[in-house]
Amino acid sequence: MTTVFDTKQDNMNTGLEKTLPDEKNYKMIAENVSVYYDGIQSIKNVTMKFRERSVTSLIGPSGCGKTTFLRCLNRMHDMTKNARVEGRILLDGQDLYSKDVDPIYHRRKVGMVFQKPNPFPTMSIYDNVAAGLRLNGLRDKKILDEIVEDSLRMAYIWDEVKGNLKKPAMELSGGQQQRVCIARALAIQPEVLLMDEPASALDPIATQKIEETITELAKEFTIIIVTHNMQQAVRVSDYTGFMYLGDLIEFDETRNLFTQPKNELTAKYVKGQFG
């Protein structure tokens, strides 16, 4: 594991500067979150705190509940009929699951990037990025142009697409599509960005670009990323949570979790002994 660390010394240094966060700096807090599918518990009392302007990775073997947990954070389970979520998720101190909260306003603060690139199929690159704004009622062409360019720049794809924004987004490569999707999520000016294995369908070069994007974005956003790739977690994240069978086994600064895991299961997993 040490070799992985050596390659990313820079990242670690920035991580070192950050002291353990105090309560006030938490952007998002998940308290005792449980998820049931058809009455079967698949997330068990997970409590996690996410610091403002940081990257938190969720790692763990397939089926451990990483994605399920991530989808709680913007109420994506509302769509699933047989899913039930318990516990509290606080965004800036407000409970996402309280009855008087409209999930729509929260989702505007919490952007999401999905595992498979999913640009809207009938729309151009421009229309995709502008979709969240236009369909939320923004009509001003000048401002739209501005935000679309800004978002595409933030997602590190502006230079590749600036000449043909009218091109259907589906004609881009997978990695480009994914970055357009990141731009689309950023365009609605979220404060938190959820990413569900954003690079799992991409080749190493596209993956590297996405990771660079994440590192840049972390200066402004709170990012929570699910990943299968432990090296990726090490490269991009300040904090890492290890999940197993619906439990959060260990949650610590990335450096600590990978070098001095406190739990035996975590140690085995990060050494690649199971997973």
Next chain:
Amino acid sequence: MMSSSNQKRAEYRTLFKQNVKGRLVVDKIVMGVVFGCVVVALVPLGSILLEVFKNGISALSIEFLTQTPGAIGSGEGGIGPAIQGSLIIIGMSSLIGVPIGIMSGIFLAEFGDNRLGRTIRFFNDVFMEFPSIILGIFAFLTIVLILGHFTLWAGAFALSLIMFPIVARTTEESLKLVPLTYREAGLALGLKKWVVTFRIVISAAKSGMLTGILLAVARIGGETAPLIMTVLGSSQFFSGFDAPMDALPLRIWRLSLLPYDSAQMQGWGAAVVLIVMILAINIGVRYYFSTKGKRSGLVSKIIGGKRK
């Protein structure tokens, strides 16, 4: 242990690699059967088209397409009112049936995963199989009898009843084909569910929905029985929505019953016109929607202009 499992694998391989020739033969036979079935299905279609055009083409002329029918058996006059009536009735039925059908389809696809949805879907399916004459009688009883005369409205009502279950079902199926991930992406952008449905899901399902609508148009274009009960038929051009009207299937039916060769020939001619009309509507609508996306053509520039 290794060698014994290798042995087993070798044995397994012999089990399914045998008889390659036999499988090739089966492959050919299946291909042949499939091809044969296609031919069997196409032969009647082709022969009907051939027969209709062979008999009907000679009846076509400018007068035939534009004039009112002449004296019975004279072989004079045309089917102008029938063409006009068919277009009006198809238009009116579509105006009623398509929006209701699309809305029902959206409901079934997006909100229909419950008992109410299943019930509606069941009745919708039953409705789709209803004999059209019963719908005609229904329109006759509810509109014609109450108003006391035959009217275009009754015809449009009866045909829209045939139309909307078809449109509803095809809309539902097309919407269900749109992957969940686009809906999720839309919701994750903080969009309301109906915005996601109307602006994202529908635009992805547009082509399938269009096919359903055109199928329904073709279906009502040829309906005769409900029209007998509702618009009756007429030899005059359009004289108001509250009056009887002619339609191509009605005209074909009447002409074919007459014992004169000239009338029979005009009937074949009217059939040609009906087929060509449905075909033209199909091609025209598809062409319009396929060029609209590319923003070319005068019509789309005018109608689709607001979208930049």
